[in-house]
Amino acid sequence: xxxxxxxxxxxxxxxxxxxxxxxxxxxxxxxxxxxxxxxxxxxxxxxxxxxxxxxxxxxxxxxxxxxxxxxxxxxxxxxxxxxxxxxxxxxxxxxxxxxxxxxxxxxxxx
Amino acid sequence: xxxxxxxxxxxxxxxxxxxxxxxxxxxxxxxxxxxxxxxxxxxxxxxxxxxxxxxxxxxxxxxxxxxxxxxxxxxxxxxxxxxxxxxxxxxxxxxxxxxxxxxxxxxxxxxxxxxxxxxxxxxxxxxxxxxxxxxxxxxxxxxxxxxxxxxxxxxxxxxxxxxxxxxxxxxxxxxxxxxxxxxxxxxxxxxxxxxxxxxxxxxxxxxxxxxxxxxxxxxxxxxxxxxxxxxxxxxxxxxxxxxxxxxxxxxxxxxxxxxxxxxxxxxxxxxxxxxxxxxxxxxxxxxxxxxxxxxxxxxxxxxxxxxxxxxxxxxxxxxxxxxxxxxxxxxxxxxxxxxxxxxxxxxxxxxxxxxxxxxxxxxxxxxxxxxxxxxxxxxxxxxxxxxxxxxxxxxxxxxxxxxxxxxxxxxxxxxxxxxxxxxxxxxxxxxxxxxxxxxxxxxxxxxxxxxxxxxxxxxxxxxxxxxxxxxxxxxxxxxxxxxxxxxxxxxxxxxxxx
Numbered sequence: 181x182x183x184x185x186x187x188x189x190x191x192x193x194x195x196x197x198x199x200x201x202x203x204x205x206x207x208x209x210x211x212x213x214x215x216x217x218x219x220x221x222x223x224x225x226x227x228x229x230x231x232x233x234x235x236x237x238x239x240x241x242x243x244x245x246x247x248x249x250x251x252x253x254x255x256x257x258x259x260x261x262x263x264x265x266x267x268x269x270x271x272x273x274x275x276x277x278x279x280x281x282x283x284x285x286x287x288x289x290x
Numbered sequence: 291x292x293x294x295x296x297x298x299x300x301x302x303x304x305x306x307x308x309x310x311x312x313x314x315x316x317x318x319x320x321x322x323x324x325x326x327x328x329x330x331x332x333x334x335x336x337x338x339x340x341x342x343x344x345x346x347x348x349x350x351x352x353x354x355x356x357x358x359x360x361x362x363x364x365x366x367x368x369x370x371x372x373x374x375x376x377x378x379x380x381x382x383x384x385x386x387x388x389x390x391x392x393x394x395x396x397x398x399x400x401x402x403x404x405x406x407x408x409x410x411x412x413x414x415x416x417x418x419x420x421x422x423x424x425x426x427x428x429x430x431x432x433x434x435x436x437x438x439x440x441x442x443x444x445x446x447x448x449x450x451x452x453x454x455x456x457x458x459x460x461x462x463x464x465x466x467x468x469x470x471x472x473x474x475x476x477x478x479x480x481x482x483x484x485x486x487x488x489x490x491x492x493x494x495x496x497x498x499x500x501x502x503x504x505x506x507x508x509x510x511x512x513x514x515x516x517x518x519x520x521x522x523x524x525x526x527x528x529x530x531x532x533x534x535x536x537x538x539x540x541x542x543x544x545x546x547x548x549x550x551x552x553x554x555x556x557x558x559x560x561x562x563x564x565x566x567x568x569x570x571x572x573x574x575x576x577x578x579x580x581x582x583x584x585x586x587x588x589x590x591x592x593x594x595x596x597x598x599x600x601x602x603x604x605x606x607x608x609x610x611x612x613x614x615x616x617x618x619x620x621x622x623x624x625x626x627x628x629x630x631x632x633x634x635x636x637x638x639x640x641x642x643x644x645x646x647x648x649x650x651x652x653x654x655x656x657x658x659x660x661x662x663x664x665x666x667x668x669x670x671x672x673x674x675x676x677x678x679x680x681x682x683x684x685x686x687x688x689x690x691x692x693x694x695x696x697x698x699x700x701x702x703x704x705x706x707x708x709x710x711x712x713x714x715x716x717x718x719x720x721x722x723x724x725x726x727x728x729x730x731x732x733x734x735x736x737x738x739x740x741x742x743x744x745x746x747x748x749x750x751x752x753x754x755x756x757x758x759x760x761x762x763x764x765x766x767x768x769x770x771x772x773x774x775x776x777x778x779x780x781x782x783x784x785x786x787x788x
Contacts, residue, residue, distance in 0.1 A: 187366070194321055195717065238492035243533040246499055262535050263769070268317060274534070275717070287475050288485030289565060289601070289751035290528040 182223050185211045197278070198283050204232075204282030212280045216271070224268055224280075226254050232282040241286050296721035298763045299381055301732050305375040311383035317407045319426075322717050323468035330477045331576060333465030340422040341375050346403045348464045349396075352457050353404060359457050362449045363400045366390060372441040372451075377706045378434050381725030389441035389451045416692065425467070431459040433469055434722050436714050437570065438663035438707035452712070459713075463479050463571055466618040471716040472567045477530040479580050484529035485564035496532050502766045504542060512549040512786040514541075514557070521556035523548070524588050526608075526629075527563045527599025528751035537562055538755050540600055540773025546782045547636050547775070555597075561587035564604035565751065569611075570713035577617045585616040594623040597630045600773060602640055602662035602711065602750030611671035631671040633681040633749065635779060640688050651691040656743045657777065659686055659695070660757070661705035661731065662750035667735065675736060676702075682774055686747055689781040694741040700733035708748075710756030718767025720759075727760045735765070747772045 183190050185208040191199045196215060198204060201266045209228060213220045216223075230250050234242040244249070244262055252260040267275035293552070325335030337343055353360045372389040374380065379387040386392065394416070401408030401417035408417030408655075418424065437452035462468065479489040497514040504512045515521065525548070531541040548555045561583040568577030588596055598608050607630045613619065620630045627634070639645040659682055665671070671681040679702045687693045700706055709726030737743040748754050748771060758768040 222625065238495060240486070240492045242487050242492075243496050243499075243538065245503070245538050246496060249499065249503075254488060266768075280380050282488075284682065287471075287478060288487075288533075289528050290486065290534045290755050 183208055183211045183215070195279075195285065196235050198282045201282050201284065209280050209282065212282075216268065216276055216280065218280070220280075223255060223259075227251060227265065227268060227273065228281045231277055231283060235281070235283050240281055241274060242264070244274060245271070247273060294718055296724055296763075298549070299728050301728065301735055301764065303732070303736075306380075308380060308383040308465045310385050312385055313719065314384040315378075315382050315387060315434060315722060316384070316427070316430060318434065318608065318719065318722055320687055320716055321470040322429075323470045323473040327470055327477055327607050328463075328466065328468050330484045331463070331468075331473055331573075332558065333463045333468055333473070335345050337742045340458075341425070341467075343708050344465045345420060345425075345461050348461045348555070349400065349457075350404070352460065353400075356453070356457065357704055358450070358453060358459075362454055363397050364395070365392060365447050366397070366449055367447070369446060370651045371444045371446060372449075375444045376435075376440045377438075377729045378436070378631065378722055381709070381728035382722065388435055389445075392431055392450055393449065394430055394452050395424070396458055398414050399400075399424065401445075419736045422521045426460055429462060429467060430684030432613065433461070433714065434706045436663070436712035436726065439667045440663065440704070440706065443667060443703055453572075455712070456569070458546055458623070459570070460572035460607040463573065467704065468571070469713060470659055473573050473712040476563045476567050476571070476576055476580070479563055479567070479583070483560055486529040487565065488529055488532060488562065490559040493532060493562060495507070497557075500538070500542060500545070502740070504545070508784055510549070512542075512545050512784070514545050514698070516557050517554060517559055518554075518556035519591050521591060521593055522555055523595045523597050524561070524584075524591055524593040524601065525555050525557050525597050525632075526561055526584055526604075527557070528604060529563050530751035530755060531599055532562075534751075535757060536771055536773050537751055538781060539776035540779040541624070541775075543775025543777075543782070544599055544632055546779050546784060547632070547639060547645055550782060551639050551785055556591060556593070558587035558591060560590070563610070564598050564601045565605040565663065566604060567713065569589075569603055577611070581612055581615040584612070585619070587620065588619070589665040595630065596628060597632055597635055599632050600749040600751065600775060602664040602752060606664035606668040608643055631681070632775065633685055635670045636775070637672075637681045637684050646783045647778065649689055649691045649781055650781055651781040652777055655690060655745045655777075656692040656694060656741060657686055657690045657745045657747055657772070658693070658737050658763035659683065659701075659747045659755055661701055662748065662753050663707045663711060665707055665749060666703055666705045670704060682747070682749055685774060686777060689777040694735040694737050694743055696737050698767070700729060706730045706733070708750070708753040709760060711752050715752050715756055717764065723756060724760050724763050729754065729762045731766070733766075738766075745770050745772045747777060748776045749774050
């Protein structure tokens with residue numbers, strides 16, 4: 181499959197994860213989110229931006245606990261739960277948020 | 291991705307045999323591996339041109355190598371005992387998900403190419419030659435088997451459908467028709483050391499974060515050691531324990547047990563995976579290569595013991611095959627089992643008083659347990675028969691004041707697979723994963739309604755991920771799913787042990 185953003189077509193795999201993560205852009209993230217039926221709010225962007233920062237440093241998405249901790253620091257203690265992340269990304273923060281952030285899908289027993 | 295379609299079946303009261311829905315699951319196909327997933331494992335990148343001959347040749351090789359395979363294919367008497375035992379059949383009604391029908395997918399081909407009557411009489415004796423349609427049926431239905439072996443428990447001849455499904459996947463890999471989910475993951479283990487693809491710096495960062503968290507929460511400096519040469523115990527756990535919830539809460543529990551026992555332990559960044567997907571694809575060489583990482587890490591870190599964390603098929607490979615795959619482990623301390631399950635270690639520590647649990651920490655819960663299929667039907671956790679059932683129950687009852695077992699037809703050796711085992715824990719198979727969980731959820735609903743059960747403990751990374759994903763489709767909260775050692779973690783008394 182493929183997404184179109186800013187007049188450019190970007191290739192994705194059969195599940196909608198980008199084939200080339202360097203082709204990501206904020207406009208593209210909006211398109212992926214639309215396909216996932218997610219309305220991007222500032223809170224969604226906090227998660228997506230953190231995932232990208234973490235990925236740039238570690239070449240992998242952060243563990244859920246690492247993500248929860250980072251989001252709590254940014255958005256406040258009332259957002260300190262896996263549940264809150266699931267409210268933002270109903271298909272699961274790891275997989276759905278990674279997809280929107282243009283990162284590869286976490287694999288394994290997760 | 292276009293949303294993967296699914297339907298959620300209505301729960302029945304156990305035991306209910308569904309009416310047949312032919313072809314209900316025939317279109318459900320897991321993603322096929324591309325060359326980038328296939329070739330690093332030594333498999334052809336795409337379906338080879340002469341796949342029919344190649345598949346027959348590979349089947350011949352396996353029949354020569356694994357006598358059991360030939361016996362299983364020859365000896366079925368079509369008694370029907372297995373027909374209503376598979377969770378995927380019970381959830382979907384698709385007759386090809388009856389274990390005998392799944393076996394017949396291979397049996398038909400076997401008869402045609404490998405038996406004299408099949409060669410002469412063909413379809414009259416159920417012998418069928420390869421067609422593309424049959425290969426597609428193989429691919430789809432052998433990836434709707436979680437290799438849980440519940441059917442084999444009820445087969446009067448002990449025919450093991452898991453072994454047939456493993457052989458089928460091995461044959462398909464050899465002709466270039468592999469499954470993306472399993473083969474991509476195996477590639478990551480070879481390259482990075484674990485199923486997740488978690489590189490060492492990320493692992494270090496994650497473990498440091500856990501040390502901070504536990505210190506904040508308890509005031510105790512519980513360590514999560516990595517690559518410590520000379521530690522006594524090499525601890526190997528599924529990489530999902532580093533990443534997902536409720537897995538990580540179990541990891542915290544293991545660390546607290548080691549801490550309180552005063553054991554010197556370490557994890558390894560090289561062998562940062564307990565799971566062994568080589569088994570799912572029936573490939574001995576892949577299974578051996580993955581297992582060898584554990585041996586190499588044990589030698590390199592000069593440990594005396596190997597302990598495994600909560601992971602079902604990892605424990606099957608460890609318990610049943612580790613010695614033949616990666617042994618001999620004569621360099622380890624012979625006083626300990628090689629390898630040992632964390633449940634045996636924790637149980638022993640409770641019995642000896644090395645750790646103390648205050649079960650009132652879990653007084654808000656009524657807990658049941660899901661026996662993981664691979665642990666239940668293929669292993670023990672200690673020397674006694676049935677220890678794989680008694681040890682987790684002992685630990686849970688020490689950690690929780692209220693424990694209730696589910697129906698005997700859904701527990702212990704009769705346990706149902708979670709619905710996501712054997713290489714099916716992938717998003718595109720969500721429909722069969724939901725349906726396959728139906729018998730378990732029915733048994734769970736029963737104890738929820740009868741006994742007020744609030745949580746279900748699990749001892750396998752796949753089970754934990756599968757249930758947190760599919761329970762909500764049946765109206766249950768994902769937070770119901772707990773790691774056994776998460777409940778230990780809540781209850782363990784830290785400190786005061788010199």
